[in-house]
Amino acid sequence: MILLLIVLLFIGGCTHYTAVPAERRAIGSLYSVKSNVAWSQADEGGIQLWTIDGPLLEALRFVTLSDGDTLFQSTDKDEKLPRFRAHMTPNEVVEFFVASLKSVSGGVDTHQLSKGMVHPAQIRAGSINAASIDVKNLRPADFGRLPGFHFDFSFLSKEGLERQGIALGSIHEGRLLLMVYSGTREYYFDKHKQDVETIFSSVEIVK
Amino acid sequence: MKRFKFILVFCLLCAVCASCATPRGTPGAPDDMQPSQRPDASSDEAGLWMYMDRIESRLKTSGRVVTDPALNAYVRQIICKLDPVHCADIRIYIVDTPHFNASMAPNGCMQVWTGLMLRAENEAQLAYVLGHEMAHYLRRHTLQQWRTVRNTSTALAFFSLATAAAGVGFAGSLAQLAALGAIFAYSRDQEREADEIGFEIMAKADYEPVQASQIWGDLLAEDEAGGKSARSIFFATHPTTTERIATLRNLADKTAKERSSWTAGREAYLNAIQPFRKEWLHEEVHKGNFNGSMVLLNRLLKDQGASAELHFFLGELYRLRGEKDDCENARAEYEKALQLGNPPPEVFRSLGVVCLRMDKAKEACDSFEEYLKVNPDASDRQIIESYINRLR
Numbered sequence: 001m002i003l004l005l006i007v008l009l010f011i012g013g014c015t016h017y018t019a020v021p022a023e024r025r026a027i028g029s030l031y032s033v034k035s036n037v038a039w040s041q042a043d044e045g046g047i048q049l050w051t052i053d054g055p056l057l058e059a060l061r062f063v064t065l066s067d068g069d070t071l072f073q074s075t076d077k078d079e080k081l082p083r084f085r086a087h088m089t090p091n092e093v094v095e096f097f098v099a100s101l102k103s104v105s106g107g108v109d110t111h112q113l114s115k116g117m118v119h120p121a122q123i124r125a126g127s128i129n130a131a132s133i134d135v136k137n138l139r140p141a142d143f144g145r146l147p148g149f150h151f152d153f154s155f156l157s158k159e160g161l162e163r164q165g166i167a168l169g170s171i172h173e174g175r176l177l178l179m180v181y182s183g184t185r186e187y188y189f190d191k192h193k194q195d196v197e198t199i200f201s202s203v204e205i206v207k
Numbered sequence: 208m209k210r211f212k213f214i215l216v217f218c219l220l221c222a223v224c225a226s227c228a229t230p231r232g233t234p235g236a237p238d239d240m241q242p243s244q245r246p247d248a249s250s251d252e253a254g255l256w257m258y259m260d261r262i263e264s265r266l267k268t269s270g271r272v273v274t275d276p277a278l279n280a281y282v283r284q285i286i287c288k289l290d291p292v293h294c295a296d297i298r299i300y301i302v303d304t305p306h307f308n309a310s311m312a313p314n315g316c317m318q319v320w321t322g323l324m325l326r327a328e329n330e331a332q333l334a335y336v337l338g339h340e341m342a343h344y345l346r347r348h349t350l351q352q353w354r355t356v357r358n359t360s361t362a363l364a365f366f367s368l369a370t371a372a373a374g375v376g377f378a379g380s381l382a383q384l385a386a387l388g389a390i391f392a393y394s395r396d397q398e399r400e401a402d403e404i405g406f407e408i409m410a411k412a413d414y415e416p417v418q419a420s421q422i423w424g425d426l427l428a429e430d431e432a433g434g435k436s437a438r439s440i441f442f443a444t445h446p447t448t449t450e451r452i453a454t455l456r457n458l459a460d461k462t463a464k465e466r467s468s469w470t471a472g473r474e475a476y477l478n479a480i481q482p483f484r485k486e487w488l489h490e491e492v493h494k495g496n497f498n499g500s501m502v503l504l505n506r507l508l509k510d511q512g513a514s515a516e517l518h519f520f521l522g523e524l525y526r527l528r529g530e531k532d533d534c535e536n537a538r539a540e541y542e543k544a545l546q547l548g549n550p551p552p553e554v555f556r557s558l559g560v561v562c563l564r565m566d567k568a569k570e571a572c573d574s575f576e577e578y579l580k581v582n583p584d585a586s587d588r589q590i591i592e593s594y595i596n597r598l599r
Binding site: 081082085087089090091092095098099102130131132135136137138139140149155156157160 | 268269270271303490493494495527529556560563564586587589590591593594
């Protein structure tokens with residue numbers, strides 16, 4: 001029972017949230033955005049995550065990737081997760097995004113898995129396992145003063161929940177700048193969609 | 208709480224070291240599963256079923272289950288042909304994932320992954336794998352394993368996995384399905400027994416015996432090309448050896464002489480999977496195991512003959528791998544797809560992307576324009592138009 005409690009505590013983790021006031025805010029060193037409403041912010045494996053009602057209901061993620069980076073982190077150096085390449089066209093970025101969402105074990109080594117060497121927290125943190133991913137309306141869009149692209153998407157989460165999302169991205173100096181907002185199709189996606197679009201249109205490139 | 212503790216303890220006990228399967232017919236082994244049989248409510252087997260029922264209820268709502276009635280009916284008729292007596296006790300879930308796997312839970316919940324269906328070349332090959340899984344069910348292998356390990360300390364080594372599979376950490380994911388496969392991994396003796404029984408029921412149902420060793424051999428070749436990290440989930444839980452393949456081949460040589468004609472069911476099989484093949488190939492090339500997928504696609508080309516669809520997806524593999532000369536390789540495959548006629552419309556977009564990468568602006572522009580011509584309602588029309596405008 002003690003072991004169980006330790007495991008549960010480990011799984012529960014201690015995600016630390018800080019307030020994001022309704023003002024302009026730097027996203028890394030490359031750009032800033034301005035929100036008209038307050039959000040809560042957490043670090044998700046190096047990705048800045050903003051949410052109002054909780055990440056399971058809706059979340060806005062700010063992703064910055066360099067050539068060769070994966071969207072999700074792997075616990076196994078041999079794991080063949082999709083990698084971003086600086087030469088990608090917007091269509092290929094979308095392909096990369098979808099393939100990452102579909103990753104079967106999401107960074108869990110199936111060889112270790114078969115031997116029971118994977119901690120459940122690793123599985124939970126890594127597995128996305130989205131199904132029925134549908135991307136629509138890939139179109140050009142401004143990312144601040146940079147040429148960029150915008151797309152809509154939907155998928156079924158691993159819990160079987162229908163989720164909907166929008167994303168705005170650009171490839172700048174070999175790096176992918178991507179803002180991804182997703183929420184439950186039922187209520188939460190729409191609840192903050194307008195706020196997110198305001199954020200999308202507020203991008204200012206720092207350099 | 209008491210119930211939760213029971214499930215937890217039960218999961219621990221279920222965790223499998225799997226080394227001491229009871230040989231077929233050995234005294235002390237559980238009797239074979241009877242039609243419509245359910246375990247006594249107070250038995251250890253009932254706990255096993257309760258656990259699997261919980262997992263199955265999650266599987267039912269998973270977005271990955273293929274619900275197409277025709278495909279489900281097709282797989283069901285194979286099961287019923289293999290074992291008419293137990294057919295009604297089996298619930299089939301076709302799971303949309305590009306990996307070779309099939310599994311059979313002790314409560315009759317069978318999973319067939321689309322990666323297996325893409326790889327099978329005919330109905331006989333699929334029937335053999337299903338027969339093999341049926342054998343685990345009929346012989347109650349999972350119950351045997353549990354009874355073997357429940358008093359050993361090795362069960363604790365699987366604590367994390369068992370806890371995860373019980374739903375503490377996650378629910379309904381593919382990782383969970385894989386974890387379940389690991390928990391119910393079978394021993395080599397049990398695998399041999401399942402090979403033997405699977406082969407028997409397959410041959411009894413008139414399926415061509417040689418197809419049994421064929422599908423195992425093909426999968427082994429693909430696995431070896433893919434390397435350790437791409438090792439199939441199925442092999443992780445079903446240790447397949449060259450010795451077992453050879454045994455199946457010998458069995459086939461002997462059995463084949465028993466009658467003059469057998470059924471491979473090739474045409475019926477290819478017709479049944481045709482509506483799904485493009486999507487399954489798309490998932491296959493995007494899963495990131497380039498070498499393994501290359502072996503598979505070349506095998507399908509050899510088996511099914513040249514097709515625009517297969518050459519297109521070979522091109523996609525090269526494009527996605529992006530190593531030296533892969534742009535040229537991809538382009539060559541797309542050209543073959545175009546020459547064969549009636550290629551997927553996406554071939555023009557991919558050709559445009561590859562030409563763009565090769566600094567061939569004119570060809571890229573022409574390909575993108577052709578893509579919009581053959582696919583006027585493309586959802587990505589605006590971005591493609593932006594490429595064209597930039598290239599002009």
